[in-house]
Amino acid sequence: MQLEQRTETLKRMLTLIEEKTSIMGETGTIEVSHYTSNERLADELNTLFLEYPVIVAHASQLAEPGSFITLNIGHIPIIVNRDRHGVLRTFLNSCRHRGAKLTDKPCGKAKAFKCPYHAWGYMDDGSLKFVPSNEAFPTLDLDQHGLKELSVTELAGFIWVVPKNKVPKNKASNNEEPENKELDIQGYLAGIDNDLEHFGLKNHVVRVSDIQRPKCNWKLVIDAFSEGYHLKSLHKDSVESFFLEHGTVFQKMGRHSRSVGARKEILKAQSLPESEWDFRGWTTPFYTLFPNTILVFHPDWVSRITVFPDGTDQCIVYHDMLVPEDADLKATYWDKTFNLINQQVFAAEDIAICESIQSAARSGADTHWVTGGLESPVLWFHQECDAALKS
Ligand code: FES
Ligand SMILES: [Fe+2]
DSSP states (O other), X not given: OOHHHHHHHHHHHHHHHHTTOOOOOOOEEEEGGXXXXXXXXXXHXXXXXXXXXXXXXXXXXXXXXXXEEEEEETTEEEEEEEOTTSOEEEEESSOTTTOOOXXXXXXXXXXXXXXXXXXXXXXXXXXXXXXXXXXXXXXXXXXXXXXXEEEEEEEXXXXXXXXXXXXXXXXXXXXXXXXXXXXXXXXXXXXXXXXXXXXXXXXXXXXXXXXXXXXXXXXXXXXXXXXXXXXHHHTTTTTGGGBOSSOOEEEEETTEEEEEEEBGGGGGGGGSOGXXXXXXXXXXXXXXXXXXXEEEEOSSOEEEEEEXXXXXXXXXXXXXXXXXXTSOTTOHHHHHHHXXXXXXIIIIIIIHHHHHHHHHHTTOSOSEEXXXXXXXXXXXXXXXXXXXXXX
């Protein structure tokens, strides 16, 4: 968000606070079966988690040549690495011999990947270089058995992968940067990339990460982080006291949404000139990035929360704490604040309520749930899921 936009947003929020209200958006309903249905999950895995850009890491996590991370995007296991020449690459984490995962490590450094099953060896550009007892494979063409490569893009501080976009073989086997114009992450982000640039996300590093496996549908986690309506009730004993009840604004941006909540400090605006207004200190902007990421901008750090389904009733939640790269990374302050948000607020409040909803979802008590005017980003997220599955 540029300065002008930040100032306009603050003015709008102050007016709403004076009127003792927040933005009231579209209301609607959500189909309860979408949280429990196997068919729905299969559609989501084959569409949302194949055809749309998913954040797999912050760029700083793969800055060094030789570094790699692994994760599953839905049911697709991938390795994302920066090879020895500095080229960012993504491979299916599946040996071309008989399919074993090349590594189970969540992250590390490697110049080559040796399959643990029969020791086929792949270079960090994905090419197959070594087959033990190769006389047992008289017709095997090594050039045709490099790792399957997917296109990957670095933009606005994050690394994005669309699993269905394969890099053509002739590109995958040389040292050139894979071409992936078809990703057009920038167009997809509908202006949010500009916000991330202005918030300096490129100049952040990951201070600490956590992975949780709540017993709930992945969409419930996205829902919980897409609205501030529950702040006053669910978070009354943790972070509620930092925020005002009113003044929240939100808007749709492409398939995504941006919300901004008012922190109590925003009232300082009444006695300070606009040139001293502190958008980051006085508000909490948060983004629902379709399909499965939430960004929350706390005053001095950023939560990146990415959620993957693991069955209808379970999911995997990655939570990274991004701090400015020039921060004192050793300070225990960061651990304390991350623990407060990650354990007390997210795990014990947000995720606990998601699990409670999941346990009720199969009861048949309701076929639909309602979303009010303060929860439009939740509704938009579900509408976008529906639209993507139908298209
Ligand atoms: S499955 Fe990888 S070497 Fe056999
Ligand atoms: Fe919450």
